Amino acid sequence: MDGLKVIRYSSADFELWNQFLKGSKNAPFLFHRNFMEYHQDRFEDFSLMIFSKDKLLSLLPANIVEKEVFSHNGLTYGGLILSKSIKFEKVLEIYKAVLKYLNQNNISQLYIKQIPKIYSKLPTEEMDYLLHLTKAEIYRVDTLSVIKMNSNPGISSNRIEGVKRAEKLGLTIEEKNDFEEFWNEILTINLKEKHNAEPVHSLEEITNLKKSFPKNIRQFNVYQDEQIVAGTTIFESKNVAHSQYISGNELNNQLGSLDFLHYQLIKNVFPDKEYFDFGTSNEKQGMNINKGLQFWKEGFGARTVTQNFYKVATENFNLLDNIFI
Incomplete structure (x- = not known):
């Protein structure tokens, strides 16, 4: 992990950021800088880029509010963007490096809106486990109504x-x-x-x-x-x-x-998509569901996928020490 370098995104990184998205396993077009920056006047950007020497390994689309970082308040979802070839151990190192960087920069909390699994090209549940290890709190859960298209709903x-x-x-x-x-x-x-x-x-x-x-x-x-x-x-x-x-x-x-x-x-x-996503029927920060809207979506064969919202203390980066035996 000592070889990892975390830097804040700047406009000079525009092309590199967007190029990385093309080879990632979990990056819908919302993470393109042209999309992220349409409301840049409303959010102070604190996006991060994680390198091993000169090789870009991961991105964290994020904004900052006082001493807390959010991934991302201006997007439907966020979290670490990972390459298709990345393995579990490297994801652990990246996540630890991000938490340590934030902690060293006096950022107390990191908030992550989980990317729903349906938007990933490959399995991406490394972060579920790593968030658990760092005692992340699930402070909100939203439900999405989704059709799996090849299931003949x-x-x-x-x-x-x-x-x-x-x-x-x-x-x-x-x-x-x-x-x-x-x-x-x-x-x-x-x-x-x-x-x-x-x-x-x-x-x-x-x-x-x-x-x-x-x-x-x-x-x-x-x-x-x-x-x-x-x-x-x-x-x-x-x-x-x-x-x-x-x-x-x-x-x-x-x-x-x-x-x-x-x-x-x-x-x-x-018809050739893997999923059709009607989105959420939640109201009041996920605590209620619009029953009529949910009923309407399920009438097309949609069923429920959840999206977790995590809050993790950046000081917990050391909980990722000695995981492997």
């Missing part, structure tokens, strides 16, 4: 009825390159009325992200007589199609618009 009669209503009414689906209709006429209105909230991404932000990631961020709208009635924003990675935003107008249940849309996405647009 059964679709409930309720969802099929919605699809048939939409077809009978002549609803149509279009993939769009702009987000203005969905953001202004459906999504923002619904979030304001139902939750007194706004989308995580502004219209300007999602539009700019689409320009940077045209193949990863896709917008599908549903129309009745050329009027938008529903839509979903898909974040597409190698293994997973994820509905980042799902919203329909007040006639959604009568029209079956969201049933129709997601049936077509699952069956005809993304």
